Structure formats: structure tokens, C-alpha cells
Amino acid sequence: MSAVISQTELRRLVDGWIGQGVQVAGPRQVKPDHVLYALLNESGQLAMDGFVRPANSIKEFVYPRHEKLYGYRLNEKEIELTDVELPAKPQVVLAARPCDAAALPILDPLFNWDFQDDFYNRRRELTTVVTLACNNHDAHCFCTAVGLAPDAERGSDAMLFDLGDGSYEVRCLTDKGRKLFDGKTQSSDKVGQAKAAPKKTIDLEKIRSFINGDFESPYWQELTLRCLGCGSCAFTCPTCHCFDIVDEGNAAGGERVRNWDACQFCLFTKHASGHNPRTAQGQRQRQRVTHKFGIYPDKFGDILCTGCGNCTRNCPVSLGIFPVLDSIQKVETGAVEAA
Amino acid sequence: MNIYKPDLMDVLEVNQHTADIKSVKIAFKDKSKQQDFAFRVGQFGIFSAFGYGESTFNICSSSTWKDYAEFCFRRTGKVTEALWRIEPGDTIGFRGPYGNHYPTDEWEGKNLIFIGGGIAMPPIRCAIWYALENREKYGRITIVYGARTVGDLVYRDELDKWAGYKDVKVIRCVDPGGETPDWDGEVGFVPAVLEKASVPADNSVALVIGPPIMIKFSLPVLSKMGLADKDIYTSLENRMKCGVGKCGRCNAGPVYVCKEGPVFNLEQLKRLPEDY
Ligand SMILES: Cc1cc2nc3c(=O)[nH]c(=O)nc-3n(C[C@H](O)[C@H](O)[C@H](O)COP(=O)(O)OP(=O)(O)OC[C@H]3O[C@@H](n4cnc5c(N)ncnc54)[C@H](O)[C@@H]3O)c2cc1C
Ligand code: SF4
Ligand code: SF4
Ligand code: FES
Numbered sequence: 001m002s003a004v005i006s007q008t009e010l011r012r013l014v015d016g017w018i019g020q021g022v023q024v025a026g027p028r029q030v031k032p033d034h035v036l037y038a039l040l041n042e043s044g045q046l047a048m049d050g051f052v053r054p055a056n057s058i059k060e061f062v063y064p065r066h067e068k069l070y071g072y073r074l075n076e077k078e079i080e081l082t083d084v085e086l087p088a089k090p091q092v093v094l095a096a097r098p099c100d101a102a103a104l105p106i107l108d109p110l111f112n113w114d115f116q117d118d119f120y121n122r123r124r125e126l127t128t129v130v131t132l133a134c135n136n137h138d139a140h141c142f143c144t145a146v147g148l149a150p151d152a153e154r155g156s157d158a159m160l161f162d163l164g165d166g167s168y169e170v171r172c173l174t175d176k177g178r179k180l181f182d183g184k185t186q187s188s189d190k191v192g193q194a195k196a197a198p199k200k201t202i203d204l205e206k207i208r209s210f211i212n213g214d215f216e217s218p219y220w221q222e223l224t225l226r227c228l229g230c231g232s233c234a235f236t237c238p239t240c241h242c243f244d245i246v247d248e249g250n251a252a253g254g255e256r257v258r259n260w261d262a263c264q265f266c267l268f269t270k271h272a273s274g275h276n277p278r279t280a281q282g283q284r285q286r287q288r289v290t291h292k293f294g295i296y297p298d299k300f301g302d303i304l305c306t307g308c309g310n311c312t313r314n315c316p317v318s319l320g321i322f323p324v325l326d327s328i329q330k331v332e333t334g335a336v337e338a339a
Numbered sequence: 340m341n342i343y344k345p346d347l348m349d350v351l352e353v354n355q356h357t358a359d360i361k362s363v364k365i366a367f368k369d370k371s372k373q374q375d376f377a378f379r380v381g382q383f384g385i386f387s388a389f390g391y392g393e394s395t396f397n398i399c400s401s402s403t404w405k406d407y408a409e410f411c412f413r414r415t416g417k418v419t420e421a422l423w424r425i426e427p428g429d430t431i432g433f434r435g436p437y438g439n440h441y442p443t444d445e446w447e448g449k450n451l452i453f454i455g456g457g458i459a460m461p462p463i464r465c466a467i468w469y470a471l472e473n474r475e476k477y478g479r480i481t482i483v484y485g486a487r488t489v490g491d492l493v494y495r496d497e498l499d500k501w502a503g504y505k506d507v508k509v510i511r512c513v514d515p516g517g518e519t520p521d522w523d524g525e526v527g528f529v530p531a532v533l534e535k536a537s538v539p540a541d542n543s544v545a546l547v548i549g550p551p552i553m554i555k556f557s558l559p560v561l562s563k564m565g566l567a568d569k570d571i572y573t574s575l576e577n578r579m580k581c582g583v584g585k586c587g588r589c590n591a592g593p594v595y596v597c598k599e600g601p602v603f604n605l606e607q608l609k610r611l612p613e614d615y
Contacts, residue, residue: 069343072389079347079389079430114598115342115583215592215612242587245343245580251390251421256343261586268588269578272415275551277577277591277614287590287614295593 002192003185005160006167011043013184017092018042025061026094027054037061037093037100048095049162052138055314057238058093058100059107062123065235065260069119069245073253086122092180095132099143099308101155103238104129109300110241128176131156132168133194140309142200142322148306151194161192168192198307202325204293206332211286211294219336221282223327226317229281231262233311233320239292239304242268263287289324342583345387345432346372350425351407356493360458361423362399362411365431378402379440380465381574381602385582386410387432388421395579398436399461401468408433411461411493437582438601441466441546441572443473449544450478452566454557456529456549457486460493462574463548471504480507481538485529485553488517510536530556540564546572558605568605575601575615591615 005013017024018040027047028038035047037054071082104124111117134141134150143149153159158177160168169192170185172178210217234240244261248254261268264284270276278284296304305321312320330336348365355361367373383397400409414423425431443466451470455463463482470477482501486492492511502509511524512532518524525532529549545566547557554573561571577596580586589596592612603611 070341074389077428077430079432081344081347081432083341083344111585113584115585116340117585118341215614241585243580244586244588245393247390247392249390254390256387256389256393258343258586261580261588263587271576271578272413272419273550273576290592291587291590295590298593 001187002190003170003172003181004163004167004188004190005170005181005185007048008166009184010160010168011046013180014040014043014046014094017180021089023089023091024094025058025091026096027051037096040094046094048132049135052136052141053097053099053134053308053310055310056236057103057308057310058096058129059103059238059241061091061093062104062127063107063111063120063241066257067119068255068257071253071255072247072249074251086118087126089126091123091127092130093127094130095160096129096156097134097308098131098148098150098152098154098156098159099141099306100238101129101131102148102152102306104155106155106239106300106302106304106306107241113300128157128180129155130177130180131159133159133161133192135162135195137196137198138309138313140312140320140322141198141307142202142309143307144197145200145202146303146305146307149194150197161194163190163192165190200322202322203329203332204303206329207289207293207325210328210332211290215286219328219331220286221280223324223331224282224285224319227264227281227285227319228317229264229266229284230316231264232314232316234262234264234288235260236310236314238306238308238310263291285324289321289328292321293325343434343581345385345393345434347430348433350427350429350431352427353425356411356495357491359414360411360491360493361414362409362461362493363422363425363431364400364407364409365433366407367433368430373407374405376405376408378408378436380443380469381441381462382436382438383582383601384408384410384433384435384437385579386418386422387434388418388425389430389432391421392418393432393434393580394418394422395582397462397465397574399465401465401472403469403472411458411464413458434582437597439599441602443469446470446544447476448478449542450539451480452538452540452543452545452561453480453482453484454529454533454545454547454549455482455484456553457491458493459548459550460484463546464494464497466546467501471501471507474504478506478542479539480504481510481536482508483510483512483529483533483536483538485512485514485532485549486517487514489513489519489522491517508538528556529553530560533557534560534563538564540566544570544572548574568609571605572602573605573608575603577601577615
């Protein structure tokens with residue numbers, strides 16, 4: 001037996017949550033042909049199908065692009081620091097893709113090794129992730145190559161499967177998920193199933209051997225020559241998490257904030273002395289790939305990539321991570337001439 | 340707890356060393372925090388000029404000093420420009436101490452060789468004072484300190500004080516052309532001066548901090564003197580923002596310099612890719 005909810009009932013539920021003060025986010029068509037995860041004012045804004053995946057990721061609902069860390073005020077010579085109230089509103093992220101949901105447990109250890117980031121942790125606690133198993137994929141998806149799948153449950157509190165008849169099977173995976181759907185579903189004998197999985201593959205061993213090999217390999221530069229260093233890949237990536245800390249305001253008062261940042265920017269690692277360990281774009285791409293497929297798994301146990309393909313979809317020159325990984329495999333198998 | 344929120348510190352004293360270097364003594368506004376403040380030499384802090392931002396500096400006072408902490412900075416950009424204007428009585432922010440530290444326990448019973456260039460004196464100075472205040476634990480101390488010109492030497496008064504301690508040798512040098520008529524120190528680049536000085540290197544450890552070029556050319560000299568890689572230490576200065584292993588800015592290959600560094604010995608450094 002399965003638990004099923006109709007599309008209409010689901011939307012009614014969403015409006016109910018919003019009415020109770022729950023913050024609800026989900027895919028929303030913001031422009032023709034442009035779907036983003038965004039806050040919803042009412043369930044009619046929720047886009048459930050007709051696209052592969054939103055152009056952004058759900059990370060911004062636990063780790064916002066721009067976040068106030070505290071305020072400061074200057075009276076005479078006295079500085080006063082004011083705390084930011086941590087969010088208190090429960091939040092539901094609805095119809096997330098499995099490749100978005102999986103990013104959260106992958107990021108948890110980063111925000112908690114030794115120093116615990118309360119901003120992240122609080123939002124994480126307040127958030128229930130309801131995933132929609134994927135019905136379709138495009139040429140950029142490669143979740144299966146990094147151990148995930150169109151119905152991978154990691155990071156989801158509940159998962160919906162489109163039954164194709166205007167209803168969804170609901171699988172509750174955690175207490176948070178059960179709390180949302182208990183008593184709201186009908187029992188049925190229909191069982192949902194994810195549709196065909198992406199076929200792209202990566203030989204992770206080869207990637208490992210390349211990134212553990214020659215750090216100065218000229219291939220880094222060669223394979224990523226067309227990268228513009230714009231950072232779109234990092235900003236739309238569910239797992240990229242670098243940030244900058246800056247002051248907004250003036251010496252009389254203002255706030256200290258953190259903003260997303262990206263290792264693809266040329267000033268990212270520039271020392272005050274003018275020295276920069278990564279002066280070339282190839283070195284910055286090396287950082288992105290090595291961090292995701294070597295450094296992060298070694299430190300925190302997971303590949304820092306869910307195969308969502310966003311970095312390529314959003315790249316002005318169709319680069320992003322998969323094409324680089326693919327080229328690396330070719331280099332490793334000798335299919336590419338020596339640089 | 341908000342790990343990004345600094346403590347407020349009173350500025351007690353500001354000293355100008357060169358045209359663009361100042362040192363600042365600070366103490367926690369919260370007196371009990373000052374009493375409890377513990378760190379190890381070699382650690383760093385993240386210092387705030389409110390309205391301008393944060394900057395990373397070594398804590399350059401000795402961990403044995405309880406009344407204040409000190410940092411020394413070169414004016415070079417937005418935050419350091421703002422810090423340049425602070426006066427006693429002003430308030431700044433401090434987060435830390437962060438990072439690992441010099442293994443001063445392992446160094447006990449050894450001769451110490453300190454080699455610094457320019458603004459790199461502060462991170463060495465804390466270790467020098469620490470060793471001098473625990474004089475019985477360490478053997479001979481040799482300090483080689485160089486700057487571009489005489490006017491660029493920092494903590495000059497302390498160089499004289501250190502030279503007055505038993506079994507301490509201080510070698511000062513300036514780059515060729517940087518000397519003044521009354522300069523009585525050496526003239527030459529640090530690596531060359533170090534080589535010429537024929538410092539005895541038996542049972543020794545060395546701490547070398549300075550511009551990359553100085554470090555690069557000093558290392559072979561130290562090796563030639565007979566120091567093993569594991570006995571040569573330095574401190575990396577990868578750009579940092581959070582200091583707590585989150586912001587992703589400071590890694591040198593697999594290590595997060597803010598948490599696993601900034602202090603490395605040459606053996607460890609040689610295993611790292613050149614990403615610093
Ligand atoms: C562990 C560690 C310890 C350190 N210890 C010390 C210490 O004890 N003393 C010390 O003086 N320093 C120390 N530093 C270096 C110090 O952190 C920097 O000098 C300081 O943060 C500079 O801050 P700033 O805001 O003044 O400079 P910024 O405004 O950030 O600018 C610094 C430099 O970056 C470049 N830059 C910035 N923005 C741009 C741009 N848009 N385009 C081109 N170039 C740009 C410029 O060359 C500028 O000179 C340490 C660093 C580390 C990581
Ligand atoms: S890979 Fe593409 S999206 Fe990423 S920085 Fe380069 S050009 Fe921009
Ligand atoms: S690196 Fe690219 S494919 Fe991997 S999670 Fe980030 S955006 Fe998705
Ligand atoms: S300074 Fe942020 S991770 Fe090291």
C-alpha cells in the first residue's frame with residue numbers, strides 16, 4: 001500500500017502551511033522558460049512539471065546568498081554590537097530535486113567541524129525538504145555518476161512521485177516529513193517510480209588519479225581555457241559554499257554580512273602583498289575540481305557534487321564541472337594528446 | 340554562539356614602527372575575558388575595524404603576557420587603512436585565537452634560529468619573547484632580521500634588548516642600498532647574510548617567516564647548515580575570511596590553513612602542492 005495525495009490537495013496543503021506562517025519555497029516560473037526555487041506566496045505559484053530543474057539550488061534557503069551576521073553602532077567612541085535574531089519560522093522546501101536535497105547532508109559537516117555555524121544549523125533544523133523524484137533529465141544531469149539517482153532519498157524528509165494522474169505518491173522518510181503529511185494522504189495501491197536515469201558516467205578513480213597527480217599539469221589550463229571566471233557555476237551549485245565577510249554601512253553604524261563568493265574569481269586568493277597563489281583560471285578550475293572530488297571527500301566523506309548539471313547549464317561557455325571531468329578522463333585514458 | 344561575532348577590545352597603545360607599519364596593544368573590554376584569554380604563540384586572530392571589515396594578523400605578543408595582546412600590521416588596503424587611524428581609547432573587534440601554534444614544547448632543549456624579513460617580524464617576535472621568558476628551556480638563540488631599508492625595520496628597540504640577553508645573537512641586515520651612514524648592521528639579503536654568519540646549527544630548529552622569495556632562498560641555506568626539514572618551520576599567509584574552516588578561501592591543496600595551519604614545518608610543506 002502507498003500513500004497518495006492529489007495535486008489539488010497538495011496545493012491546498014501548501015496554502016494551509018503558508019496560512020499558518022510557514023515559509024514555503026519551491027520551483028516557481030519567474031519568467032517564461034525560467035524556473036527558480038523561490039518563496040511562494042500562494043500555491044498557484046508552485047511549478048511542478050514542464051521543466052528539468054530550477055536554475056538555482058535550494059541551498060539559499062539554509063545558507064542565504066546574503067546574510068547579516070550582526071550589527072554594529074558607534075556612539076562617541078563606544079561600539080555596540082547587536083545580535084541578529086536567528087530565524088524562527090519553520091520552512092518547507094517543496095518539490096526540491098534529489099540532487100538539491102542531497103547537498104544539505106553533504107554540507108552539514110563543513111558547517112560543524114569544531115566551530116558550529118548557528119545560522120546554518122538553525123535554518124537546517126527549521127527546514128523540511130520535500131523532494132519530487134525526477135520525471136525527466138537533460139543532457140547535463142549526471143546524478144547517477146556520483147552515487148545518486150532520480151529517486152535518491154538522501155537529504156529528503158519526504159519524497160513525492162508523480163503518478164501521472166494528477167496525484168503523487170508520498171513517501172515520508174523522517175519525522176519532519178511525517179509531520180507534514182500524516183493524515184493528509186489517501187491509501188492506494190499505486191506506487192510511484194522515478195523515470196529513466198541519466199546515463200553519463202565518470203570514472204572516479206581516474207579523476208582521483210589525475211588530481212592526485214601533477215598539480216602543475218598543463219592540462220588544467222588547457223581543459224579550462226574558455227572559462228571566463230564568472231562564478232555562475234558556483235552560485236547555482238547546490239554544494240558550493242564559499243563566502244566573503246564584509247561590512248555594509250559606515251563607521252557610524254551598519255552591519256557585518258556574509259555574501260556568497262566563488263573560487264573562480266581572480267581576486268579570491270590574492271594576498272595583500274600582491275602575491276596570488278592562483279593567478280590563472282586553470283589553477284582556479286583545478287581548485288574547484290580538486291576541492292569537490294578530492295579534498296572534500298577526504299575531509300568530510302562525501303564528493304562535493306550531486307551531479308545536478310547546473311554549473312554547465314548556467315555556464316555562458318558551456319563548461320562547468322562535467323565537461324572538465326570528462327576531459328580529465330580522456331587525458332587519463334590517453335585519448336588526448338600530451339599538452 | 341555566533342562564531343563570527345568578535346569580542347570588543349580597548350585600544351591601549353599604538354606604536355608606529357615605519358612609514359607603513361604600526362603595532363597595537365589591546366585588551367578585552369570584559370576584564371574577566373582578558374584574565375582568561377589563553378593562546379599559544381604562532382596563533383592568529385581576526386581583527387575588525389567596524390565599518391571597514393576584518394583582517395587577519397598574527398598575535399605578536401607572548402602568550403606569557405596577561406594584561407594585553409598585541410598585533411602589528413602593515414597599511415596596505417581597506418581595513419588596514421582604517422586601523423591606521425585608531426588611537427588609544429578606541430574600540431576594535433577581535434576573534435580568535437585561531438589556528439595551530441609553534442611547537443614550543445617540542446623545541447625545548449634546542450637551539451633556536453629565528454629568521455625574519457620585513458613585516459614578518461611580528462609573528463616571530465612572539466616566539467622570541469616566549470623563549471626569552473622561558474630562557475632555561477632553550478639553548479642558544481640566533482635572530483637574523485632583515486628589511487629593505489633601515490627605516491623598514493620593526494621593533495628596532497627590542498632587537499637591542501634581545502641582544503642583551505645571555506647566549507642571544509642578533510644579526511640585523513638591510514638590502515644593499517637600504518643602509519644609512521650610521522648603520523652598523525649587515526648589508527645584504529637575508530639568505531646571503533644567514534649563510535655568511537655561519538650560525539652553528541647543531542641541535543637546532545629554525546623559524547623562517549618573510550616574503551616568499553626570502554623563504555625560498557633561505558631554505559637551501561638552512562639545509563646546507565644541516566637542519567632537517569622537520570626542524571625548519573614557517574607560517575603561511577593564505578588569504579582568509581572566516582578563520583574557522585567554513586569560507587573555503589584559505590586552503591593550500593588539502594589543508595585548510597586557518598585550522599590546520601598556519602604553522603608548518605618544511606617536511607609538511609613539501610607534501611603540499613604549491614597553492615600558497
Ligand atoms: C595567518 C595570517 C597572518 C597574518 N599576519 C599578519 C600580520 O601579523 N601583520 C600584517 O600586517 N599582515 C598580516 N597578514 C596579512 C593581512 O591579513 C593582510 O595584509 C590584511 O588582511 C590586508 O587587509 P586590508 O583590508 O587592509 O587589505 P585589502 O583591502 O583586502 O587589500 C589588500 C591588497 O589586496 C589587493 N586588492 C584588494 N582588492 C583589490 C581589487 N579589487 N583589485 C586588485 N587588487 C585588490 C591590493 O593589492 C591590496 O593591497 C596575515 C595574513 C594571514 C592569513
Ligand atoms: S566554468 Fe563557466 S560558469 Fe564557471 S566560472 Fe567558468 S565560465 Fe563561469
Ligand atoms: S559542481 Fe555542478 S553538477 Fe556538481 S553539484 Fe555543483 S552545480 Fe551540480
Ligand atoms: S579562512 Fe575560511 S576556511 Fe580558512
